[in-house]
Amino acid sequence: KQEVTQIPAALSVPEGENLVLNCSFTDSAIYNLQWFRQDPGKGLTSLLLIQSSQREQTSGRLNASLDKSSGRSTLYIAASQPGDSATYLCAVSPGAAGNKLTFGGGTRVLVKP
C-alpha cells in the first residue's frame, strides 16, 4: 500500500526566505506526482504536476523536483511572501488505471512579514 509522508508538518519562516518542502513515497511505481495548496477550510489548488518521466517542473517562483527511484519530491518556493502561508500537500497517482491520488499529510507553512 502506497504511503506518502511530508516532513516537516509545520514550518515558519520570515518573509523573503526560500521554502523547501519535502515529500516521500514508499512505492516508486507512480504515474505522476502533484503538489497542491490548501487555505484553511477551502479546497485544493493544483500547483504543479510532474510526470514520472520528468525530473522537475517550474511555475513562477515554484519549482518541484522528482526523484522517482528514491521516492522523493521537493517543492521549492523562492522569496516567500505572507500570501504563501497555507498548507501544501503532495499526492501521487498510481501506475494502475484510474486517477486515485494518495495524499501526504501536508506541511503547514507560515510566512511572517
Added chain:
Amino acid sequence: DTEVTQTPKHLVMGMTNKKSLKCEQHMGHRAMYWYKQKAKKPPELMFVYSYEKLSINESVPSRFSPECPNSSLLNLHLHALQPEDSALYLCASSRNLGQSEKLFFGSGTQLSVL
C-alpha cells in the same frame, strides 16, 4: 470558467435528516470525484465518476449515495449520518480519468452532524 462550484458551503444536520451536497463544473470535464477530509488530515477518495458512470467506490458506507445526473453535475445524498461523518467534503473534476490530468477542486462543503 475554471471553477468547480459546491453548495452549500456549510451544512448542519441531525442524524435522522436527509440532505444533499451539490457540485457543478462547466469545463467539459468527464471525470468527477468526491473526497472527504477530516480536520488536519489529507483528503480521502470516496467516489469517482467517469462519463456519468460510477467508476470507483472506495468501500463507502451506504448512508452516502452519489449521483451524477449529467456531465456537469455531481450530487452526494446523505441519510442517517453519524457524528464521525462530520468533515469537509470536496468535489473535484478532471478532463478524464487519464493519470496525467490535473484535478480541479471546489471549495468544499463543511458538514457537521449533530
